Amino acid sequence: MHNKTVSELKKAIEKKEVSSLELTSLFINRIKNMDPELNSFITLTEEHAIDKAKIIDKEISKGILRPLSGIPLAQKDIFCTKDIKTTCGSKMLDNFISPYDATVVEKLNDAGMVIVGKTNMDEFAMGSSNETSFFGDVKNPWDKDYVPGGSSGGSAASVSARLIPCSTGTDTGGSIRQPASLTGICGIKPTYGRVSRFGMIAFASSLDQAGVFTRTAEDSAILLTHISGFDPKDSTSSKNPVPDYAADCTKKFKSLIIGIPSEFLDGLDDKVREVFDENIRILEKNGCKFKKISLKSSKLGVSAYQVVAPAECSSNLSRYDGVRFGYRAKNVKNIEELYKKSRSEAFGPEVKRRILIGTYALSAGYYDAYYLKAQKIRKIISNEFEDAFKEVDLILGPTTPDTAFKLGEKTNDPIAMYLSDVFTVSTNLAGLPAMSIPMGFKNNLPLGLQIIGNHFDESKILSLAHHYQNLTDWHTKSPQEN
Amino acid sequence: MDKKTIIKIANLAKLEIKDDKLNDIASSLEKILNLVDEMNGVNTDDVTPMSHPLNLKQELRKDEVKEANQRDLFQKDNENTDNGYYKVPKIID
Numbered sequence: 001m002h003n004k005t006v007s008e009l010k011k012a013i014e015k016k017e018v019s020s021l022e023l024t025s026l027f028i029n030r031i032k033n034m035d036p037e038l039n040s041f042i043t044l045t046e047e048h049a050i051d052k053a054k055i056i057d058k059e060i061s062k063g064i065l066r067p068l069s070g071i072p073l074a075q076k077d078i079f080c081t082k083d084i085k086t087t088c089g090s091k092m093l094d095n096f097i098s099p100y101d102a103t104v105v106e107k108l109n110d111a112g113m114v115i116v117g118k119t120n121m122d123e124f125a126m127g128s129s130n131e132t133s134f135f136g137d138v139k140n141p142w143d144k145d146y147v148p149g150g151s152s153g154g155s156a157a158s159v160s161a162r163l164i165p166c167s168t169g170t171d172t173g174g175s176i177r178q179p180a181s182l183t184g185i186c187g188i189k190p191t192y193g194r195v196s197r198f199g200m201i202a203f204a205s206s207l208d209q210a211g212v213f214t215r216t217a218e219d220s221a222i223l224l225t226h227i228s229g230f231d232p233k234d235s236t237s238s239k240n241p242v243p244d245y246a247a248d249c250t251k252k253f254k255s256l257i258i259g260i261p262s263e264f265l266d267g268l269d270d271k272v273r274e275v276f277d278e279n280i281r282i283l284e285k286n287g288c289k290f291k292k293i294s295l296k297s298s299k300l301g302v303s304a305y306q307v308v309a310p311a312e313c314s315s316n317l318s319r320y321d322g323v324r325f326g327y328r329a330k331n332v333k334n335i336e337e338l339y340k341k342s343r344s345e346a347f348g349p350e351v352k353r354r355i356l357i358g359t360y361a362l363s364a365g366y367y368d369a370y371y372l373k374a375q376k377i378r379k380i381i382s383n384e385f386e387d388a389f390k391e392v393d394l395i396l397g398p399t400t401p402d403t404a405f406k407l408g409e410k411t412n413d414p415i416a417m418y419l420s421d422v423f424t425v426s427t428n429l430a431g432l433p434a435m436s437i438p439m440g441f442k443n444n445l446p447l448g449l450q451i452i453g454n455h456f457d458e459s460k461i462l463s464l465a466h467h468y469q470n471l472t473d474w475h476t477k478s479p480q481e482n
Numbered sequence: 483m484d485k486k487t488i489i490k491i492a493n494l495a496k497l498e499i500k501d502d503k504l505n506d507i508a509s510s511l512e513k514i515l516n517l518v519d520e521m522n523g524v525n526t527d528d529v530t531p532m533s534h535p536l537n538l539k540q541e542l543r544k545d546e547v548k549e550a551n552q553r554d555l556f557q558k559d560n561e562n563t564d565n566g567y568y569k570v571p572k573i574i575d
Contacts, residue, residue: 099555192535206535235541236534303520314495321496323568325560334571336496344498352497356488356507357514359495370518375531377521382532415513431535455536 001026002162003478006071006219007246009165013060013070020053020060020070024114027072031117031163034481037144038161040154042077042135043085043118052114059112066112067226074167076155077118078125079105079210080199088201089121089133089151092326092346102199103231104168104210111226119167120154123348124317125175125203127151128420131411132350139407140183141479142445146404149179149420152213156183159213162478166214166223170200172207173305174399174424177436180213181399181448184438184477186465187213188220191455192431193238195224196231204312205236207305207428216475217437217465221245224458240456249462256393256464258283259293264397264423275440275447276398282471288464293388293395297380301426302418304381307361307374308429314358317351353414382430389454394464397423399436399448423450433458437465438474446477483511 001009001018012018028046035041049072056070080086080098087093101109109115122132130138130153138153140146141161148157152169156179159167169176171189180187188211195210202208212223228242260280265273280290322328322342329341347355361370388395400420410417427434432452439449449468453461469475485504488511492499499507534540557563562570 095559097559099552099558193538206533232543235543238536297524300521300524303518306514306518307521318496323562323570324556328562332571335573338571339496340498343496347497353507353510353514355495355497356491357511360483360487360491360511363491363494372531373521373526374518375533376526376529377524379529379532380524380526382535414510415517418514418517429535 002030004165005216006068006165006214006222007216009071010068014065016060020056020114021050023070024049024053024072024116027164028116034161034163038139038141038157039136040120040138040158040161040163041074041117042087042089042120042154045084045115045117048084049114049116056112056114066110068108068222069112071113072116072164073108073113074117074119074155074158074164075105075115076152076168076170077121078170078201079168080201081105081115081118084115084118086118086201087135088125089123089135090346090348090351091134092320094134094327096325098199100199103196103233104200104227107227108168116164119152119158122151122153123351124201124313125151125170125172126313126350126354128174128178128417129405129410130154130179131407132348134348137407140404142184142404145406146445147182147407149182149404151175152179155213156180156185156187159215160185160479166212166219168210169213170208170210171428172204172309173428174421176211176213177399177424177434177448177450178421180436182404182446184446184474185213185215186217186220186435186437186475187211188224188435188458188461189427189433190224190228190458191238191433193236194433194456194458195227196229196234196237198231198233202316204309205316206312207309209428217249217462217469218246220435221249221462221466238456243459245459245462248459249466251463253287253463253467255287255289256460257289257291257391259291259388259392259395261293261295261298261395261397263295263298268398269402271442272398272402272447275442276449279439279449280396283468286467286471291392293392295384295388295426297377297384298426299422300377301381301429302422304374304377304429305425306357306418307370308378310354310358311361311371312358314355314362317355320346378429381426385426385430385432393460394457395452397450399423399450403442403445403447427452431455433461435461435465437468438477440474483508483515
């Protein structure tokens, strides 16, 4: 049962082959048995989950079915959950219980899903390996000496290890797609504004977007349909109508023109290139036409990102002052010391580093040289994508330059860590939707294929992903269990 | 980036940096700024900066009161409150 997809579980529940309580207990037991080694959860919400599962089972017995009745799910610990602790992976919020639910949480709760826990993540979503979490590293289920990626490392590892059928994530520079790639599952980052950011703890507000982790494209489509849509509580959320992504992606596949940016392949690792090329051949034989394109400024994505994201983070994280909520330092002499000690004792080194860079970039005399320059580079990158989408339906490339790296391998080298997002950051800068799906292995570690679409073209991305998964079986592979 | 600048920035960001960490932080910030400087290879004189990924105007809502204040709920888990106020060290002598 733990190998079933969301789509299969939905049918099983509707046919009363399994109850929500049975499913919920099954996944909670798997988490209890297997997670001590993986550390993918910060909080397990067993009592809450059992209560909700019983309510759903009662509803089902009365003939009331919600769209995703009784299916267990894990929420990234960046989404505020009423009455359940929300830490954002930080000591700063170790004691924080939100008085309200994030819109994503509310929508999935209303759809009938059962939250079984909150997943581990890089502190305030700042990291690419899940090693900056106050609650410890998350291990990659394929090899526990390796990182699962980040920042949504716990959400990715838990789905990959079949501890949960699906989970939520957030993506500011690759934080859904990179861990999805490194753990061999699907992860979609929708168009900026597609999903409400209300109640999602802010890192870089012009880049942050919520999305989901699943094992199949169809499951991603099902969940995306339920979390998307305008929210009066988020003025940046879009009023564009939400299609039925699941219905769209399972329709007969229509031929697509796909662009491959040469910049994504230049200097790529040989084996990653071989796996990628093999997949292009498969798609070429099955209804896709390929075209070489150029996104020559995409290489500057990491540079622009390392200004825009820290600048916005330094502003967003100024709210943590030790006064109204979060960690408060003890034995302070004055208000200045209260702010400084609370922040210095509760933020980890990576968060401090980004706040410092951001503060520097926004400070008097440097704004034009850094922030304004980065916003201009952002425009150039965005224009290049816009031009590309005049010629192609979708853009394809590897999600990451290589497979997962070893725990500790990049912790002392922030630049090497930032460069692991080289293929993912540009889409955040341009606000485009993108997805990573499993495309093969190198040395028994998974590799991801990134599909980038034009604004609000999630249906096309999911359609190609579903088509690909009908042609291949990489998405069915699972890590070995002890 | 010199130590004086780091101390100034840290002060603006309300962060304390211990003296023995200053060198490490200076060197990692320096590396990040070098990476960021790659942007200078591109001429952007005629480019309009982009602040919204969809180039949309921020939609504003009407300034109407819709929800009641829930002060007691918001302060429920904070030990440092008194009679609806937050307690902080003395600010004015």
